[in-house]
Each structure stands twice: as C-alpha cells, then as structure tokens.
Amino acid sequence: MSGKTRALTNAEKNQSESALGGARLHRALLAWFDVEKRPLPWRATSDPYAIWMSEVMSQQTRVETVIPYYEKFLTAYPTVRTLAEAPVEDVLGLWSGLGYYRRARMLHRTAQEVVARHDGAFPRDKAALESLPGIGPYTAGAVASIAFQEPASVVDGNVVRVFARLFNDDTDGRAPAGLAHFRKRADALVSADRPGDWNQALMELGATVCTPREPRCLLCPLATVCEARSAGTARDLPRLTKKAKPVAAAFDALVVAAPNRVLLAERKADGLFGGLLEPPLFDTAPTLLEAAQQARLAIGDSLGIVQHTLSHRKLSIATHRAVHVLDVMPPLPVSGAYVALHAVEWPLPKDTRVSTLARKILALALET
Numbered sequence: 001m002s003g004k005t006r007a008l009t010n011a012e013k014n015q016s017e018s019a020l021g022g023a024r025l026h027r028a029l030l031a032w033f034d035v036e037k038r039p040l041p042w043r044a045t046s047d048p049y050a051i052w053m054s055e056v057m058s059q060q061t062r063v064e065t066v067i068p069y070y071e072k073f074l075t076a077y078p079t080v081r082t083l084a085e086a087p088v089e090d091v092l093g094l095w096s097g098l099g100y101y102r103r104a105r106m107l108h109r110t111a112q113e114v115v116a117r118h119d120g121a122f123p124r125d126k127a128a129l130e131s132l133p134g135i136g137p138y139t140a141g142a143v144a145s146i147a148f149q150e151p152a153s154v155v156d157g158n159v160v161r162v163f164a165r166l167f168n169d170d171t172d173g174r175a176p177a178g179l180a181h182f183r184k185r186a187d188a189l190v191s192a193d194r195p196g197d198w199n200q201a202l203m204e205l206g207a208t209v210c211t212p213r214e215p216r217c218l219l220c221p222l223a224t225v226c227e228a229r230s231a232g233t234a235r236d237l238p239r240l241t242k243k244a245k246p247v248a249a250a251f252d253a254l255v256v257a258a259p260n261r262v263l264l265a266e267r268k269a270d271g272l273f274g275g276l277l278e279p280p281l282f283d284t285a286p287t288l289l290e291a292a293q294q295a296r297l298a299i300g301d302s303l304g305i306v307q308h309t310l311s312h313r314k315l316s317i318a319t320h321r322a323v324h325v326l327d328v329m330p331p332l333p334v335s336g337a338y339v340a341l342h343a344v345e346w347p348l349p350k351d352t353r354v355s356t357l358a359r360k361i362l363a364l365a366l367e368t
C-alpha cells in the first residue's frame, strides 16, 4: 500500500460493501455498460459454443487480436460438433499466431467431450461446465452467466483490479489466497437479474476505464463510491506479487530449404508448442553439428539471431541455413523434443500449424 491511508479491517470492508449496496453498484455499472460497451462480435449471440470460444481466445490476448480468429474459427467450425470432428492439426493451423497453443489443443479436446458426454449441447450450469476438461472456474462462470443467465461470478485480472480499487483492498491479487478472497467478493456481488451483463460490465470497466496504470476516474460510473479514488490509492492497487523474470535460454535453429519445400520438425503433443511444426532447434552447438553430420548437411550462412519472449523464457535463437550435399530433403535425426519431420510447402501455406517463433525464424530465411 501507499501509506496514504490505513488499510481497512475485514469487518470494516464488509460494512463498507453493504453500505455501498450491491443494488446501487448494479444500477450504476449496468447503465454505463448499456451505453458504453464495445460492439464485440460475441456480444451479439447467446450461443454457449460461441461465447465459450471467445472466452478461451481472450485469455491473455487482446480483444483486437482475438476478433479475426474468433470469426475464422466460427466460419470453419460453426458448431461444437464440427470442431470436435476436425483434425487437431487443422485446429492448430487455424490458431497459428494466437499464442498459448495449449488452449487450442484443449479447445479441441473440450469440444470432443461436449459431443461425447452431452451429445453436442453445452451443459447449462457452472458446476457441470467445470467438470469438462479445459474449463476452469473463470470460463465456466463466463459461459454459465452470459449464455444461461446463472448468477455465477467471474474473476480475471480486470475484475481483481476493479474490486481492489472500489473497496481500497490491498489483498495480493496474484496469490492463490488473494484470488480466493476476490472470488468471494465477486460471488457476493454478482447481479441476480443480469449476471452475464454484470460480469461483462466489470471486465469492460477494467479493460477500458479502470486500467492498470492510468485509471480514468473522471469517466467512471463508480467514481462516487470508489474508496481508492477518495483515498488517493487507485494507482497503487491492486497489490500483486512480482512475477518471476523470464529465464534466458539459447538455441540453434536449422533452416533446411529445398526449392518449394522446407524441413520442419513436429513437436511432441504435450509441452511447449505441442503439436506445432518448426525449423529444428538444438540446445547446444555440438548437438547441431552432430545432427547435421548424420544427415549429410553442410551448415551454411548464419541468418541472424531471433529473440522471442514467452511468459517464462526469453529465447535467443541463432539461425543457420543448411545445404544438403545430395540436394534432396535429408532425414535429420529426430531429437527428444520432436516426434516426426515433415517436408512442407515453402513459402508456407496460410494456416500452417507453426508458432510465431517459427515464423520469425523462417522469415529470416526468406529475407536473406
């Protein structure tokens, strides 16, 4: 906390909440939402499949990035059954560039479970939704409240920020106990009449007005009841324990391209970039040289270094071109991270299942 004000005790906070009055908060925030909400495509539907899709895609991803993916997924797979029946490689290909690829694999698996266990109809309550693989409390609450009007709460980073400020609450919003605390607040305040709109309104306020660095309190529908605003602590909240810094890791990548084809390695299904294709990566220079020797490759020009930061790792990839002495695609040995090698059309067709990192590496080969 900033030290500008004394933290409230729990008893005081409870008192304060009831003083604010849930009904008053509901009226103010919902009236604002009705006028100010962004016209996002998933707000024009009550189809639980489409709402679920939008919620999975929106996790850790900006709305502007999600919209084109949401639209192309619903065009390619208009129903949960069509998604369930699609090859997972195609789903990964369509997801390519959206990041956090585990979400795509889980999306596919969840769709298969909805078809197998519920004959293609999404369960209508939060508890049953949460029993599906890949659906946690956040997504279950969002689908149950938005598609089925169940008064189930939803807590994401935006909601934590709004509640922390609204109640001048310095509970750590990243620690598990702190999250549980904010979930209780959210459960206590969810609107019984318009739960889906209430949840969306809280998230919308956090995304557009009560933003992390510069809350726009002058435009806020809750400004007159916001405790952090009157205490001058809004910018100090929420309190969040620091994330660990990404750990640096270095690899060598080999781009083996013949006319119209490039050699890509398929990663194991589980783990980072599961099931995606990429130019083979080697964690040390000797393993790179050994593999090249076995495949009768001559390591050619250095193409440069690709930097890429993931949530936990900061990757630095020294990229090399390789030339095959026999001028046909060589069988590189598959290392522990990979299950197969593929000679893929080059330049890559749209929706090839490659990560943004792989695209950066291949772009070097195209540019140089």
Ligand code: SF4
Pocket (backbone or CB within 6 Å): 162, 165, 166, 209, 210, 211, 215, 216, 217, 220, 221, 222, 223, 224, 226, 227, 228, 229, 234
């Ligand atoms: S008044 Fe300011 S700090 Fe409080 S909820 Fe609104 S935008 Fe956030």
